[in-house]
Amino acid sequence: MFFLLGLTLFTFIIFLTSYLLDSRKLINGLLFNIFLFSAIITSIYAAFSTQNRFLIIIALIFIFFLLLIPIFGIHALIVGLFINTKILINREGKRFSNLLTLFIAIGLILFLIGSFILSTNLFSQEINIFLSSFIIISLYYFFDVFNFLMISFLYQFNHPKLNQDFIIVLGSGLIGDKVPPLLASRINRAIEFYNKQSIVTTPPKIIFSGGQGNDEKISESLAMQKYAVEKGIPFEDTILEDKSTTTFENMTYSKNIMDNLSNKYNSIFTTNNFHLFRAALYAKMAGLKSQGIGSKTALYFLPNALIREYIAIVVMHKKRHIIIISLILIFNLMLALIQHYFITPYL
Incomplete structure (x- = not known):
């Protein structure tokens, strides 16, 4: 019991230290999930070791739902993605960017089909070993997505x-010369913070970047x-940055403006909640210490938006993903060759 408690405390300290040093790190999601897993194991063990009926019931309910996830979770997720x-499409139109949830649902169906085919031993042992690498890659991405969602x-x-x-x-795009609701929520979040700060101290300058x-x-x-x-922000407290076309340029060009106006300053940025963490990564890349605050997004829009964010982050770290996928494929290919040349002939 003391070992599990110590392990849980240790994993929490490691996560908290990393997060406080820099909250804009992908590894923080992994570290928190390690702590969470450790805390769950410790709680379940404590429930049964103390024989507390209430804690045991809570633990059994949790274990029951935990077991349901691998059995029914992926099926429920597929149905949910189709519904979303x-x-x-009904609310935002039939565009390619709005079909990401559909593609993920199809991908999950293919994952289930592939898992079933492997379990039937339809192919030779060597081919099954190599094909299993694609299942391992899928599991790797399930795990990576979970870490991304957590951070x-x-x-x-x-x-x-x-x-x-x-x-x-x-910025996030206009409709002609009008600010659409998605972009308006970002501006409103900035206005909200501006008004709060104005009550207690000097109001900040707002840089509109896009x-x-x-x-x-x-x-x-x-x-x-x-x-x-029009919402009441004084014109003299606004600054235009009208050259950027990407989030990285938003951060870079805004930093140049702030550097020219002040040698030492504090800054934050506003964007939609689904875009918050990736924007923070770009701020870090641009050399900005800025942290972000997010505006709310309609729930129906979140799944598709988060998928888009994750894909963008995968592209940002493509070298890591290429290396890991290559290692999985090479390792399984080697196992398949060993099976073919050194094991199968002697069976």
């Missing part, structure tokens, strides 16, 4: 101090500025 795709969730709990010099509002797209009549920054001024 239908809702998203994305944890990063939502940022509470920046009311001592900011600048607030960066990240260039002009091919289908936009004006720059995103100008449209955002107009929206904010």
Whole structure:
């Protein structure tokens, strides 16, 4: 019991230290999940070792639902993804970017089919060994997605101090020259923080960051500025950054503006909650110490948006993923060759 308690405390300290040193690290999701797993094992062991009926009942209920996940969880997820795709298309239109949940659902179905085929021994042992590498790769991504979702969730709990010099509002596209609801929520979040800080100290400057797209009549920054001024933000407290076309450029160009205005400053950025952690990674890449605060997003939009965010982060760390996938394929290929040349002939 003391060993498990010590292990749980140790894993929590490791996570907390890493998170406090820099909350903008993907590994924090893994470290928290290790702590969470350790805490669950410790709690279950404590329930049965103390013979406390209430704790045992809670533990049994938890174990029951935990066992249901591998049996029915993936099926429920597939159904949920199909339903979400239908809702998203009805509300946002039939665009490729709105079909990600559909593609994931199809991928999960293929995973189930592949697992079933491997279990039937339809192919030779060597081929089964090699094909199992794709199951292992799928499990690797299940695990990686879980770590991503956890750190994305944890990063939502940022509470920046009311001592900011600048607030960066990240652009997300216009409809003509109008601010759509998704972008409006980012501006409103900045306005909310601006008003809170104005009560206790000097209000920050708001940097509206976003260039002009091919289908936009004006720059995103100008449209955002107009929206904010109409909401009561003084014009003199607004700054335009109208050259950026990506989140990384948002951060880089905004940093250049702040560096030119002040040698030492505090800053934060606002974006939608699903985009918060990836934006923080780009801020880190741009050399900004800025942490983010997120605006709420409609629930039906979240699954598709989170999938898009995860894909973007995979691309950011493509070298790591290529190395891991290559190692899995090479290892299983070697096992298949060993099976073919050194084991099967002697059976």
